[in-house]
Amino acid sequence: KIESNDPEIFFVKTKRSNPRLQKIIGLSSILDKKKPDIVFLDNDPGSLQAVEISKWCKKNNSKCVIQSCENLSFDYKSSFKRAGIKGFLLSFIKNYLNFLSKKNIDYIFTINNAGTEIFKNIGYKNVQKIPLGFNENLFNDFPEKRTEIRKKLELNNTVIAYFGRIVPEKGIHILLKALANLKYLEWTFILDDFELYKNSYFETISNLISELDLKSRIKYIKADHKEIVDYMNASDITVLASISTPKWKEQYGRVIPEAMACKNSVIVANSGALPELVGDAGFVFEEKNIDELAQNIENLIKNQNICSDYKEKAYQRAQKHLSIKSQFEIYDKIFKEIVNK
Incomplete structure (x- = not known):
């Protein structure tokens, strides 16, 4: 209009x-x-x-x-x-x-x-x-939305999320392999339902989920840009495990500031600009290092006080510097x- x-x-x-x-x-x-x-x-x-x-x-x-x-x-x-x-x-x-x-x-x-x-x-x-x-009126901390979505999806434990395109350079396979090492912990992973990504990588991810026996730990979502804020509020940890290539590395990583603004703890690979976004308000791991990523996730799940502290740090950094x-x-x-x- x-x-x-x-x-x-x-x-x-x-x-x-x-x-x-x-x-x-x-x-x-x-x-x-x-x-x-x-x-x-x-x-x-x-x-x-x-x-x-x-x-x-x-x-x-x-x-x-x-x-x-x-x-x-x-x-x-x-x-x-x-x-x-x-x-x-x-x-x-x-x-x-x-x-x-x-x-x-x-x-x-x-x-x-x-x-x-x-x-x-x-x-x-x-x-x-x-x-x-990011639009701070849209991406923000909305406790009522968190309660609503968690009830709707029956989320009763730590929620780990990936938001974004389903393409190889976003490293979703790295994240899945890290999560497979943590099946002894209580967590749920939310992920796009792939409807827009019927490509070879979609097949790779689908097969990997089956191979790693992760189907029961995943909740699939379908949301546009305005609706995604509800799922970010319902989440606790957002991960972006990007993988640099000779022709590409993360120029920005918009979903990370948006998730930070919704009070998520964030974990990112050291690809391109991602470490600049999180600063000291999140966790950075070496690209493709599955064990290091798993350790970061494990630390936040096992230590809810640390997870809460980093949620607040992420929120403050996003609102002050990235809006x-x-x-x-x-x-x-x-x-x-x-x-x-």
């Missing part, structure tokens, strides 16, 4: 599907009409959109601000090592497009430490890390600074 005081929305067509090479048809005409003080682009600075927008901003005395999710270095050596000649060619494109846009970009927001370092190292002077804020409010405060400060320069 569009309110009367909302900014005007322009529905446009695009040319090419690749975000790095995509062109927004008629963009310059819209910018000429509106003449904004700041143009904010949620795309990589090494993109044709960034080149076009930053050039327009320079010509029209506007400020160009970019937000990037990048967390893999695009120097030629690293890129070739990750993906061979294809990686080298992609690195060439990224570097060339950054060369064209860099001199006209006023500020870059990143969502992880690696991205901040990458852009500073290639010559960007104004770089600021920012959270991908939309935190994101807005950074935007507001930086936008005012660059407009007044």
